[in-house]
Amino acid sequence: MNDRSQRQEQWEDRTDALLAVASLAFLAGYAVRILGHDLPQVWQDVCLAITFAAWAVFVVDYVVRMWLSGLRPLRFVRSHVLDTIVVLLPLLRPLRMVTSYDKIQRRRDKARLTLYVRVMAYAGLSSLLLGFASALTVYSYEYGAPGATIRTFGDSVWWACSTLSTVGYGDVSPVTPGGRVTAVGLMACGLALLGAVTGSFSSWLIQTFTREDEKRPPGDFPGAS
Incomplete structure (x- = not known):
C-alpha cells in the first residue's frame, strides 16, 4: 500500500463517525423543515442551517479524498460515481451508511x-x-x-x-x-x-x-x- 492509499484510508477511518452523524443531521434537518410548516421561522432557519452545514461536511470530505487519491478530478469522479451523486444529491447520503457494517467487519476480521x-x-x-x-x-x-x-x-x-x-x-x-x-x-x-x-x-x-x-x-x- 502506497503513502497516498494509506493516508486516504486513515482519513476515511477518522471521518466515518463524523459523516454518519452529518448524514443523520442532514436527513433530520431536511425532514423537520419540510414537515414543520407551522414551526416558527427561527426554527426553520435552524433546520436550514443544519442541512447546509452537513452538506458542507460532505463537500469537504469529497475534496479531501480527491486530493489524497492523487487522481485527476475527472478520473476521480468516474471511479467514485456514488460519492459524486451523494455530493450532488446529499439527501441520498444516508445510503453510504449501509456499507459501514461491512467495513467494520473487515477491520475486525469477523465472520461476515x-x-x-x-x-x-x-x-x-x-x-x-x-x-x-x-x-x-x-x-x-x-x-x-x-x-x-x-x-x-x-x-x-x-x-x-x-x-x-x-x-x-x-x-x-x-x-x-x-x-x-x-x-x-x-x-x-x-x-x-x-x-x-x-x-x-x-x-x-x-x-x-x-x-x-x-x-x-x-x-x-x-x-x-
Whole structure:
C-alpha cells in the first residue's frame, strides 16, 4: 500500500463517525423543515442551517479524498460515481451508511454475512431510505400545488411505496415538474433494487437446492419408489 492509499484510508477511518452523524443531521434537518410548516421561522432557519452545514461536511470530505487519491478530478469522479451523486444529491447520503457494517467487519476480521444476505439487506435498507427521502422531496413540491393529489405526507409515503414496489396504483401522483422528476428517479431505483433483491434471492435458492441435491445419493429423488 502506497503513502497516498494509506493516508486516504486513515482519513476515511477518522471521518466515518463524523459523516454518519452529518448524514443523520442532514436527513433530520431536511425532514423537520419540510414537515414543520407551522414551526416558527427561527426554527426553520435552524433546520436550514443544519442541512447546509452537513452538506458542507460532505463537500469537504469529497475534496479531501480527491486530493489524497492523487487522481485527476475527472478520473476521480468516474471511479467514485456514488460519492459524486451523494455530493450532488446529499439527501441520498444516508445510503453510504449501509456499507459501514461491512467495513467494520473487515477491520475486525469477523465472520461476515453471505453475499446474498448482504445484497438483500443493502437493497432493503436502501429502499427504506430512498422511499423516505423521495416522499419528503415530492411532498415539498406537491404541498399546496394547484390540482395536486398528494396533499399530506401520508399520501406521499403511500405514493413512494407503490412506486418503489413498481405497483403504481395511480390514485395519487405528482403534478409538479420537480415531483415528476423525483418520480422518474424513484422508478429507476425501484426497478434496480427490486431486480437486485429478486436476483439474489433466486441465486440463494438455487445454491441451497444444488447443495441438497449434491448430498442426495444417486437415484434418490423425492417421490421415487
